[in-house]
Amino acid sequence: MRHRLIVPAAVLAALTLAIPASAAEPAPGAPGVGDPYYPDYGNGGYDVSHYDLRLKYQPKTDELGGTATLLATATQDLSRFNLDFALDVSEIRVNGKKASFATSGAHELEVTPATPLAKGQRATVVVRYSGVPSDVEVDGFTSWHRTPDGGVAANEPEAAWWWFPSNDHPTDKATYDVSVAVPDGTTALSNGTLQSQRSSAGWTRFAWRSDKPQATYLATLAVGKFDVVKDTTSSGLPVINAYSKDLGADEGAARASIERSAEVTEWLEGYFGPYPFNSVGGYAPNVDAGYALETQTRPFYGKRGWANGSNVSVVVHELAHQWYGDSVSVRQWKDIWINEGFARYSQWLWSEDQGEGTAQELSDYAYASHPADDPFWTVKPGDPGPENQFHAAVYDRGAMALQALRNEIGDEDFFAILKGWPQQHADGNAKVRDFVTYAEKVSGEPLSGLFDTWLYEPSKPGAPALSASDTPERPKSWKKIQETNHVHEH
Ligand SMILES: [Zn+2]
16 A cells, blocks of 8 residues: 555566466466466465464564464465565474475565475464564565554555565465564554463563454554553454554544444444454554554554544444455455445445435545546556555545445445345455446346446546536545545655
């Protein structure tokens, strides 16, 4: 969200030419899963089902180290496989035996097991590592936020390289146990539930568990001085919110927003169905960032988001992602509309509910505020390109597409679709086209034309049928909603 990588054509060609495994000979797994936007993200030849991270972090020096244990299954006969990682590795074992390893590319770790893995074989991969994440840049950027009292890993589409080795693509989801020792008085936060917190010899170990499939970029680690607020929702779901003790004048706005998480979750359940995970909450670190991120069960909220006061709309956006983005994830990064169009639309629904402008009014205003020659309309929300993956058009035009759908098929079918989709693909991945097919099935209407117009035409669509005016008034919620745009972060 803070940068775009443009992969040189030569690299793309080299990756595309990777030779597939023959039936007889074990072959190396591909260095990428084949995502056209990010050819070297993720890896081929295996699936990870679980990450067990046992780490120690020293805030004074930003030193992070420990052991990652990955439970994986080979999906081909494998002589070698890659992990995505950027810290220093001292040892790797595969099924108990030492493996040899080498680094390559920007963030590739090539692992050669002592004996090849057969297709279908389970593998336990133990990686010992250490490093200073803030010293590590990959292609000139970092997703590690160093703070005066610690550090935070939160970014999209990549954040894992700075703190654990992984198969870094949303198609390979896994469960997580994240256990981090930090000096007494400091807190280590991650996803899911806090299983234990124990102090010994000056160090406190926090053990977190995220027990539903979770994409690598949705795993988060935050170490610092936090005030942790624990509660349960009326339905018994654990709520864990955390606030840096260093938020200064922004503390009130952060709390007045994030403390609404349980209420917002209950409200979202009315539209999207049962909340999909084992815990909910949010955290406000002392990170000078203007964006928020839907890290699973526990969204990250950058400090600059509070400069103009509370913003419950951003909480609505990040919690909506728990259904749209986290439980149902993109198949490839070009499917980002599956996440952002719906998270933005949920903010429009919240605005409607709060009497600050209906979704129709917001759609009309967004439509009118970009003249036909605005480059905004050249970005295709259904396939925006890596350089525009988080462009405002993916959000606003993406939500306009949903308003156009609602007008076309009526509220009953529209809201049935909003609630049915997260069940249809729970804990999985989906493409934009899967949504179109699903909407056609539920509504019984052909919708390809509508979605082609709103998601794939590189020009301003004709005026929406219900648009009341050429110069609609700016809805009251407009500014707060625009403040949640992930873009403009440089
Ligand atoms: Zn979002």
